[in-house]
Amino acid sequence: MTTARIKLRMNFLPFAVLALILLFCSCTQHTTFIRQGDGITVEIKDPAPGSAKWVRLQAVSPKIIRVTASNDNKFTAGKSLMIDSTFHVAAEWSAEQTDKEALVKTSELVASVSFTTGEVIFKDKNGNIILQEKTGGGKKITPVIIDDKPLYRISQQFESPAGEAFYGLGQPQTGQINYKDEDVDLTQYNSIVAVPFLLSNRNYGLLWDNYSITHFGDNREKQQLSALQLTGKGGTSEGLTATYSDRTDSTHIYMQRQEDKIDYSFLPSLKNIPAGFPMEKGKVTWEGFITADTTGEHKFYLSASGYLKFWLDGKLLLDKWREGWNPGPSQFRYMLSKGQKHAIKVEWIPESTQAFASLQWLSPTPPALHNKMTLSSEAAENIDYYFICGANADEVIGGYRQLTGKATLLPQWALGFWQSRERYKTEQEIENVVAEFRKRKIGLDNIVLDWSYWKEDAWGSQQFDRARFPDAAGMIGRLHERYNTRFMISVWPKFYEGIENYKIFDKQNWLYKQNIKDQQRDWIGKGYISTFYDAFNPTARMGFWKLLDSSLFIKGVDAWWLDATEPDILSNATIEKRKQLMQPTASGSSTQYFNGYPLQNAKGIYEGQRSSRPNQRVFILTRSAYAGMQRYAAATWSGDIAARFDEMERQIPAGINFSLSGLPYWTNDIGGFFVEDKYDKPHPNGNALEEWRELNTRWYQFGAFCPLFRSHGQYPYREIFNIAPDDHPAYKSMLYYNQLRYRLMPYIYSVAGNTCHNNYTMMRGLIMDFGTDANVKNIGDQYMFGPSFLVNPVYTYKATFRPVYLPAGQGWYNLYTGEYTTGGQHITAVASYERMPVFVKEGSIIPFGPQIEFTGEKPADDITLYVYTGKDGSFTLYEDEGVNYNYEKGKYSNIPITYNEANKTLTIGKREGDFKDMLKNRLFRIVWVTKSKSTALDFSSPSDTAIAYNGNEQTVTMNGKF
Structure with missing residues (x-):
């Protein structure tokens, strides 16, 4: 066999050259492929019926290959919505061919495509197979006509060896953690978030660039x-x-x-x-x-x-x-x-x-699907996916964010506690609640105003009902100045027929009109006819932002709660009806773009605010999400969930898999959103009251260790002083975790900085840090919060213990007592009413700040470092100005902190970087936690030693008594 070898480097050929040179192999088959600026296109010699006739491989980065497959060589897919428009291909690559296949090579990957079947195989630089499409190619491309446009139903099948595990795919809420041999529908729905990014425990990911309803797994019709x-x-x-x-x-x-x-x-x-x-x-x-x-x-x-x-x-x-x-x-x-x-x-x-x-x-499941992995979509112009590999899950997610955009850094206050309710009905009610928080010295950074602050018949006006909110701007000003509290407001993409904003948008053809034609009434009062705006239309997005800017942002609103962004134009309509209700979109058929609405809606708010006030950090909370949302300062909550222990249990794998989908900021309604009659009519009492209090306590404990910490729900009211009196264990526990969250702000904000600058993930499935431990593969009710905390929520009523697996390879310290336990074992952990089991990984360095009631109360000039010895450890303390985008210009600092187990020394390294009003001097108090000395978490106890730090490196050695 002879081999033709062709090498090409990106910098020697313009990117715009798409198909100029045909290279003929000197082998007997005379196979051809087309060379482009970033890859190759192969014409398949004898494709199977319904398979691809052309396959394109593009080198995106040393660890990312894009695969596109088509029935022709035009590859006509429109501009991607999920891929960051500022992303630039940055890979050196070479092309080779044999008599059987063409190959694209980077410094880290080899991707090959068979000339006869179109089958693509991905190997590492040493020739080891990472992933391969099903033998024979595994592609199905079936022509369909959708809204008079020729499109395809597509599917791609891959081989999946026994023992592989899959994660991500957004937020299915079925209680599953590992999707191996499972089925997942990717259809946007209230509490179901579809994100077509899949992460394997074999350290690769697949980003499926498609916006139609998609299915993972067995794609036979139910x-x-x-x-x-x-x-x-x-x-x-x-x-x-x-x-x-x-x-x-x-x-x-x-x-x-x-x-x-x-x-x-x-x-x-x-x-x-x-x-x-x-x-x-x-x-x-x-x-x-x-x-x-x-x-x-x-x-x-x-x-x-x-x-x-x-x-x-x-x-x-x-x-x-x-x-x-x-x-x-x-x-x-x-x-x-x-x-x-x-x-x-x-x-x-x-x-x-x-x-x-x-x-x-x-x-x-048919035998043909055993040890296979399949992605299918109902509308596409091509099969189009990105293969991303890495040494670990963080590198794979880093590749995802390289493609879809870095996670912006949220304003620091967003990491504090938020209080919400369905709903505060007057401005006095809001101010009274915030005043009570401050009176009781309960930490609070953000108060949230849910829907219906407008007049009943004026949804979409973006105007406060002056009868209930006579001075909204003054109220927001008082929240800021008197109470040091931020204000978030709910804004829907919904407009009532006939209001002034409806007329403006209707005149510009920016509205979906089917619900208007149907004269479908909603559930408010007598019922009103409404529709949503088309967020795929860039001028409509700009128009929507202008409404928010002129009516709400000007009054001092700090953040945006984007509700019903699936879009939920008519709840419980059939899928086909939902498509009709958002048809057509400015991008094309609603069938083709069904899942992409929340991405475009967030894009408009983010870009709009950055244009109106370029240096105020945007913050968005949205009920639905899609790949790429992280670049728009958007977090997601898990929708309108039930206030039950079994629902809380499902939130844990939902949040883990959402985070493993590459989207770092997730939250859920502490206590659950809607309630059973026993809690609601007329109010809980007796056993129901105590169950209600325990449910909220357990959920609050969990919420304190989520990326975002927020309480929201229907009646009964969710403020902790409305849940239980201050001498009740429920109140005491919730206050404890509220204060702990604020003590942990140096840790949490540093993890957020790492998430932005280094593509880190805050809520971490155990597979991320302990992938070599086979025991963690199917654990969906434990996770790491940052690098140090093993979090084990309690979701069983009246439980006082819960089973916990301590991952192997390191020891674990009980957060509260400091007691040490060897890893690699299942234990029964104490779970008293007031405490959730939390363990700290051996080798952790955790900075605790002063007790504060809101994030901007005072600088962390006095930090206590708890050093959990037994292994080398490190932590980088990240700081910046907290509320603006100066960090994008390099205005931030890092203080590296390391612990060396061999010589028992802690080094606080030289500070790197600076920013306005940066602390020049601070005190680091050191608390040593060792296997032989169980040190409880107690901020009232004296530290073991202290370091006056001025930005220069200093080292301290643990003394002999430990």
Whole structure:
């Protein structure tokens, strides 16, 4: 075999040259490929039906390769929304070919494409396979016509060896952490965030550049239960026995009938509810048997609101509640035997006239999908993805941010505590709450004003109702000056028909009009007709910002809460109806761009504020997100979740996987958003009250160790002084964690600085730091908060212990007692009512600042360093001006701090950098924590030693008594 070798370096050929030279291999097959400025395009010799005819490999960086596959060589995909427009290709590369394949090589990677199948394989520089597409290419490209435009349904399948684990993909909220052999729908929905970035424990990532509804895993269409053999509860009649009865008296039956599906999925399906059945007072029970024609693990997909229980063979697999208008997904695998009847029972208590329940099914995963990984999208111009490799997960996420934009540094105050409520109804109510925080000396940085601060019939006016907010600008000014508190406000992309702003946007053709044509009314008062603006339109985005700027920003608003950004124009509409309601977008069909709305909406606010006030840090909180959001100063919260312990449990893997999707700032409603009747009518008392207090306490403990720390929800009120009196353990615990959060501000802000400057991740799945420990692969209820804290939330009512795995390779110190435990073992950790188990990794250096009530109260001129000995350690204390963008101009400082275990010395290194009003001198107090001396976390105790620091390197040695 002869090999033709062609080498090309980017700096010798202009990037604009796309296809000028055909190179012919001297081998007998005379295979060709086209050389471009950043890669090669290969025409596939004999592509399989429905596969790609052309494959392009582009060297993006030494560790990133872009793969595009098409039915022609035009690669006509429009401008990417997720890729940062300021990103520049920066890779030296070479091209080679053999008689079987063409290769692109960088200093770190080799990517090859088969001339006969189009199969792409990625190898490291030593020739080891990192990832390969399915043998034969694994590509499917099926022509479709969508809104008169020729597009494709696409899928790409990869080989996935046993033992691989997958993370990321946004925020599915099904309770899963590892997606290996699982199925994930990437469809934007209230509390479901779709981010098409996948992270493997094999230290690579895939960024899938597509904006349509996407699926990970088994992409067969889900089926109704009618695809199985169904018999009623008597075991003879066809279908399941559906009993529509009274909620409290099962003998009071409104109707009983045989049904072959459970499908009250969306608004139109509710018309199938039997006439006369009172959903708000009723209960539906489906009972009978299912029989499959194959043996194996069958898949069940549930979505429900209200109360839903699900049994198979008498085993209770789900017992969950959600508010009627926001159903949540769950999924299970269950072993069914061919030809055998398996008992099934589903019990649903809707609670309201608008509640939803559905149960779908798939047969066992086909053998062809075993040890495979598949991404599929319903609309595309090409298959287009980026392969990113690294030495660890941080490097892979760094590659993701290289492509999609660095995470901006949030204003420092955003890392403090926020208080919110659904909702503060007057400006006096807001000021009274903030005043109570200050009176009680509870830390607070941000007060949030939720929706309906406008007149009832003026949604989209961006104007305060003067009857309830007579002096909004004055109120915000007092919050700033009297209470040192920031003010965030909820702004929706929604406009009521006929208001002045609607007319302005309508005249410019900036609005989606289908909901107006439908005359669909919302749920406010008598109901009003509304629609959303088209955030894909750049002039509409600019127009939307101008409304906010002239009406709200001018009054002193500090930050933006962007609600319903999926976009949720009509809750619980079918997916097809949702597409109609946002059709067309300025970028193209809503089918093609369905998932991209939240990215474009945030882009408009970020760019708008930076143009209006270039040196005030933007801060955005948005209910939905997409790849690239981090470059727009946007954080995301987990939507309108339920106030239950089982819902809290699901928040932990949701936040971890969101962070593993490359988006560093995540939060959830402490205490859950909406509540069961026992908490709400008229108010909790007795056992319900104590459960309510414990739920909020446990959630508050968890929230204190999330990237953003915020409380929000419906009645009962969520301020800690409204949850419990100050002598109650709930109040004491929440106050403790509030104060601990503020003590940790030097640590937290330094981690935020590292996130911005070095692509770090604050909320860290254990796979990031302990990837060689096989035990962590499937742990979804523990995580690292920065480099030091192992966080173990308690999500079981009345629990006083919880199981904890301490990762191997290092020892762990109990944060509160200083007690040392060897890693690599499962333990039962004490979890008293007032404390959540938190452990500190051996070799950690943690800076604690002074006790403060808001982040800007005073500089951290007195820092206590807790040094957890046993291993070498390091920490860099990062500081800047906290509220502006001078850090982008290099105005910040780093103080490197290192501990050497061999000689027991701590070195506080020379300060690097400076900025306005930087502290020139400070005191570092040192507390040594050792295996032999359990040192409790106690800020009232004297330190072991102290260093007066003036910016120059200083070293201190631990004395012999330790």
